[in-house]
Amino acid sequence: MEDGLEETSGIIELSGQVLCMRWNPGAVVRERDAKALMHRATVLSAGRTLPLLVEMTGMTWIDRRAQEAFASSWPLARAAIVGTSPVDEAIAGFYMARHHPAHPTRFFTSKDEALAWLSEDPALP
Numbered sequence: 001m002e003d004g005l006e007e008t009s010g011i012i013e014l015s016g017q018v019l020c021m022r023w024n025p026g027a028v029v030r031e032r033d034a035k036a037l038m039h040r041a042t043v044l045s046a047g048r049t050l051p052l053l054v055e056m057t058g059m060t061w062i063d064r065r066a067q068e069a070f071a072s073s074w075p076l077a078r079a080a081i082v083g084t085s086p087v088d089e090a091i092a093g094f095y096m097a098r099h100h101p102a103h104p105t106r107f108f109t110s111k112d113e114a115l116a117w118l119s120e121d122p123a124l125p
Contacts, residue, residue, distance in 0.1 A: 031065035051118035071099035080114035
């Protein structure tokens with residue numbers, strides 16, 4: 001896993017100055033997936049603290065240990081979670097309330113609004 005390309009249920013890429021994470025259709029996200037994607041984000045960030053856009057569409061379940069890993073400290077300025085359904089919003093809300101991510105995190109139903117928030121001054125909540 002030296003380059004962070006271990007097979008996972010999702011993918012993370014760098015688009016400009018934003019890390020973008022999305023899930024394969026029907027993804028069940030486990031701790032190993034979270035850790036592999038976090039490692040890949042660290043490689044892509046190359047020492048910079050960047051914002052993260054997470055597209056929930058496609059995910060069917062995320063286990064507790066994966067949630068804990070994603071909520072831990074890693075080099076992110078902030079994270080925007082984008083979902084399209086009330087279920088996505090409930091999952092994101094539970095994640096944020098239960099795990100208190102180490103970086104500012106918000107849920108959006110619009111990718112454009114999420115990207116606008118990510119581009120704001122990271123010193124703002």
